[in-house]
Amino acid sequence: MxxxxxxxxxxxxxxxxxxxxxxxxxxxxxxxxxxxxxxxxxxxxxxxxxxxxxxxxxxxxxxxxxxxxxxxxxxxxxxxxxxxxxxxxxxxxxxxxxxxxxxxxxxxxxxxxxxxxxxxxxxxxxxxxxxxxxxxxxxxxxxxxxxxxxxxxxxxxxxxxxxxxxxxxxxxxxxxxxxxxxxxxxxxxxxxxxxxxxxxxxxxxxxxxxxxxxxxxxxxxxxxxxxxxxxxxxxxxxxxxxxxxxxxxxxxxxxNRTKTTILCGRDTVQIRPSVQGEVSLEQLAGQLDSLGYSVKGNPYLLSVELGVERMVIFKDGRALIHGTKDLTHAKSVYQRIMG
Known part of the structure; x- marks a missing residue:
């Protein structure tokens, strides 16, 4: 070569x-x-x-x-x-x-x-x-x-x-x-x-x-x-x-680390779970679908929508809450969807 x-x-x-x-x-x-x-x-x-x-x-x-x-x-x-x-x-x-x-x-x-x-x-x-x-x-x-x-x-x-x-x-x-x-x-x-x-x-x-x-x-x-x-x-x-x-x-x-981060230049907050571990996206998709959420995904992530709110969940449990820079609101969305 x-x-x-x-x-x-x-x-x-x-x-x-x-x-x-x-x-x-x-x-x-x-x-x-x-x-x-x-x-x-x-x-x-x-x-x-x-x-x-x-x-x-x-x-x-x-x-x-x-x-x-x-x-x-x-x-x-x-x-x-x-x-x-x-x-x-x-x-x-x-x-x-x-x-x-x-x-x-x-x-x-x-x-x-x-x-x-x-x-x-x-x-x-x-x-x-x-x-x-x-x-x-x-x-x-x-x-x-x-x-x-x-x-x-x-x-x-x-x-x-x-x-x-x-x-x-x-x-x-x-x-x-x-x-x-x-x-x-x-x-x-x-x-x-x-x-x-x-x-x-x-x-x-x-x-x-x-x-x-x-x-x-x-x-x-x-x-x-x-x-x-x-x-x-x-x-x-x-x-x-x-x-x-x-x-x-x-x-x-x-x-000196944070569990929540506002992504640069976007109305998006990232949330990292306090306990690390891999999430079964297929199982989670089934649970959220049964609860009335609109769920789309691929082998790497799930996109979850309910009304104007949207959350993207990765295999490692991280989530991106779109449409907000409010950390408190983002956490509430995460807790409501993830349980």
């Missing part, structure tokens, strides 16, 4: 040795939305050895404008993004070992997935998950690449444990939170620009060209023709609880 990667091998920064390294590495992708699907496709086309991709959501029509792996058929079937991504990625490159996980990237899951991982790429949409990624990265000394975009704006930063500041350090100087969730929309070119920054850094890490890694925090606005690159070496904080002299990894602590 040398011909397949010939143009990539011709690039001096990669070459035959670099291509061999890419083919031996394992990348963990957190999220299969806009950034996740784009980064995953680039890595799979480049011949990454293994890709693990985890996502908690399913494909909706509004995703098709910028999430490049998905189709109208995925929307009609309400396929989980991880499952749809796996199907498409295997069709692109059958030589790559791809593992898709439909579920929440909580700290326990992240710590388990971190084993044997060479790089973590952030493609999530919330800071609770990002901070857990950051702590897992520091605890297990795994590089990770932060990325975000909204509107025409995007940003990226590469975090190397023991070398660069971590995300917890950056939060002391850069107001990142305001860019994680927005109702002002997003344009696909901003997504592609953020993906380009992340994937280029990923290649540098995978071929172990550490000197080429960008040491700056990049921020851009394509609509306003703005591009900023900031040196962040002074942001490293000795007292940081994630990467400092005496780390405690606070975002892996159970006390």
């Amino acid at each position: 040398a011909e397949r990667y010939s143009r990539q091998i011709l690039f001096p920064g990669i070459g035959k040795e670099g291509q061999a390294k890419i083919g031996s590495k394992h990348v963990l992708m957190i999220g299969a939305g806009a950034l996740g699907s784009g980064n995953a496709e680039i890595l799979v086309r480049a011949g990454i050895g293994r890709l693990t991709i985890i996502d908690r959501d399913y494909v909706e029509a509004s995703n098709l404008q910028r999430q490049q792996l998905y189709t109208e058929e995925d929307v009609s079937e309400k396929l989980p993004k991880a499952a749809a991504a796996e199907k498409r990625l295997k069709a692109i490159n059958s030589d790559v070992e791809i593992r898709a996980i439909i579920g929440d990237a909580n700290p326990e899951v992240l710590e388990e997935l971190a084993k044997g991982t060479d790089l973590i790429i952030d493609a999530t949409d919330n800071f609770e998950t990002r901070m857990a990624i950051n702590d897992v990265s520091q605890k297990y000394r795994i590089p990770w690449i932060y990325g975000a975009c909204v509107g025409s704006h995007g940003m990226s930063f590469t975090i190397i444990p023991g070398v660069t500041p971590c995300l917890n350090c950056l939060l002391r100087t850069i107001p990142l939170q305001g860019l994680t969730c927005d109702t002002g929309g997003i344009i696909a070119p901003a997504v592609q620009m953020a993906i380009s920054h992340q994937s280029a850094e990923a290649f540098k890490i995978l071929v172990e060209d550490w000197d080429a890694i960008r040491a700056t925090f990049v921020s851009f606005d394509l609509w306003r023709n703005e591009y900023t690159s900031m040196k962040m070496s002074k942001a490293k904080f000795a007292g940081c609880l994630s990467c400092g002299e005496e780390p405690t990894y606070p975002y892996l602590d159970k006390e």
